[in-house]
Amino acid sequence: MQIILPDRSTRQLDCGTLPIEEILHRFGINPVSVIVTRNGRLVPETAYAEEDDEIRIIRVAHGG
Amino acid sequence: MLTPDSRDVRCTSTPCSEPAVIRLRDSGQYLCSTHCIRHVENLFSRTVEDQRMIAPGDRIAVALSGGKDSTALLLLLHAALPAWPGVTLIAVTVDEGIAGYRDETIGAAVELTVRLGVEHHIVSFASLFGGDLDVLLKGRESRSCTVCGILRRRALATAARQAGATRIAIGHNLDDEAQTVLMNLLRGDFPHLVQDAASGEPECFIPRIKPLAWLSEREIVTYLILTGNYRELPECPYTGFALRSEVRAMLTGLEFRHPGTMKNLIRSRDTIRQHTPRASGVGSVQRCRECGEHCSGEICQVCRILGRPG
Numbered sequence: 175m176q177i178i179l180p181d182r183s184t185r186q187l188d189c190g191t192l193p194i195e196e197i198l199h200r201f202g203i204n205p206v207s208v209i210v211t212r213n214g215r216l217v218p219e220t221a222y223a224e225e226d227d228e229i230r231i232i233r234v235a236h237g238g
Numbered sequence: 239m240l241t242p243d244s245r246d247v248r249c250t251s252t253p254c255s256e257p258a259v260i261r262l263r264d265s266g267q268y269l270c271s272t273h274c275i276r277h278v279e280n281l282f283s284r285t286v287e288d289q290r291m292i293a294p295g296d297r298i299a300v301a302l303s304g305g306k307d308s309t310a311l312l313l314l315l316h317a318a319l320p321a322w323p324g325v326t327l328i329a330v331t332v333d334e335g336i337a338g339y340r341d342e343t344i345g346a347a348v349e350l351t352v353r354l355g356v357e358h359h360i361v362s363f364a365s366l367f368g369g370d371l372d373v374l375l376k377g378r379e380s381r382s383c384t385v386c387g388i389l390r391r392r393a394l395a396t397a398a399r400q401a402g403a404t405r406i407a408i409g410h411n412l413d414d415e416a417q418t419v420l421m422n423l424l425r426g427d428f429p430h431l432v433q434d435a436a437s438g439e440p441e442c443f444i445p446r447i448k449p450l451a452w453l454s455e456r457e458i459v460t461y462l463i464l465t466g467n468y469r470e471l472p473e474c475p476y477t478g479f480a481l482r483s484e485v486r487a488m489l490t491g492l493e494f495r496h497p498g499t500m501k502n503l504i505r506s507r508d509t510i511r512q513h514t515p516r517a518s519g520v521g522s523v524q525r526c527r528e529c530g531e532h533c534s535g536e537i538c539q540v541c542r543i544l545g546r547p548g
C-alpha cells in the first residue's frame with residue numbers, strides 16, 4: 175500500500191492487511207496528532223488498511 | 239480481502255450504522271460523518287451556553303487568521319446566528335507582515351468572509367505599529383511568538399473597538415488551552431493561570447471568548463474536512479516558543495496513553511479559578527503612560543516592545 179506521510183513524502187508498504195494505528199506506530203506517529211484518510215475518505219485509526227489502499231496521514235497539530 | 243464490515247468501524251450513535259470517520263479517544267465513541275458534524279456543533283453550542291459567552295444584541299469580532307481554527311470558529315458562529323436574536327458578526331484579520339506565510343492565509347480569510355457575507359476588517363502591524371513583524375523582531379527572533387502575541391492582541395482589540403464590537407471571539411482549541419495551562423504552571427505564572435479573559439481582564443475591556451475551548455485539534459480538522467472547508471496552508475515560519483513545543487509533545491504523549499488528560503487539565507484550572515479571589519489576577523489596571531491603553535504597569539507591554547519611550 176501507498177502511505178503519504180504528513181510531510182507529503184510517500185512510502186510503499188508491503189505488509190498485507192493491518193490496522194491503521196499499526197502503520198502510525200511503525201512510523202512513530204502519535205494518533206492524537208493526526209487524522210487519516212484511506213482512499214480519500216476519513217477513517218478512525220482502528221480501521222484496517224489493505225494492499226491496494228492509499229493511506230494519507232495529515233498532521234493536525236500546528237507547529238509540531 | 240476483508241469485507242467492508244470487518245475493515246471498517248461503525249458509528250456508535252444509535253440508531254446509526256454508517257462507517258465511522260473518527261474515534262473520540264476519551265469517550266470511546268466512534269462517529270460517522272453526520273454524527274461527527276453534529277457532535278462538533280453541539281460541543282460548540284454547549285460551551286457558548288454553559289459559559290454564557292454571548293448575550294442578545296452582541297456584536298462579535300471574530301479573530302480570523304484564515305487558519306483552520308479561526309475558519310471553524312467563524313463557520314460555527316455564522317451557522318448559529320439565526321438562534322441568537324440581534325447578534326451580529328464581524329471578522330478581524332491581523333496582518334503581522336510575515337513574508338511567505340500571511341498572504342495565502344489572508345486570501346483564505348477574505349474568501350471565507352465573502353462567501354459567508356460577513357463584514358471583514360484587516361489591520362496590519364505596519365499601520366498600527368510602524369513596521370511588519372519581520373522588521374519589529376530584528377534581534378529578538380527567539381521571542382517571536384511572545385512579541386507577536388502581545389502585538390496581535392493589541393491589534394485585535396483596537397480593530398474590535400473601532401468596529402464597535404462587544405466581544406472578541408478567539409479560535410483557541412482544547413489543545414491550545416491545555417498547553418497554556420501547563421505552561422503557566424511550569425513557569426510559576428499564577429496570575430496568568432487564574433486570569434479569565436472572558437471577564438475582560440486585564441488589558442482589553444472587550445471580553446475575549448473561546449467557543450472552541452473544548453474541541454480538540456483533531457475534531458476541528460475533521461469537521462473542516464467533512465464540511466468541505468479544509469485547506470492546506472503554509473505554517474508560520476517563526477518557531478520562537480520553545481516551551482510550547484515541548485509542552486505540546488508532552489501533552490500529546492499523555493493524551494495518547496491517558497485519554498482525557500487535556501480536558502482534566504482545563505477542569506483543574508477552572509477549579510483553581512473558582513477558588514481564587516478576583517484580585518489575584520494580573521494586578522490592578524492602570525493606563526499606559528505612553529499610549530493610554532489599559533495595562534498592569536506604568537508602561538504597557540506593547541510600548542515596551544516598540545521601545546517607547548525612546
Ligand SMILES: [Zn+2]
Pocket residue numbers: 249250251254255256269270271272273
Ligand atoms: Zn452516525
Ligand SMILES: [Zn+2]
Pocket residue numbers: 526527528529530531537538539540541542
Ligand atoms: Zn502603551
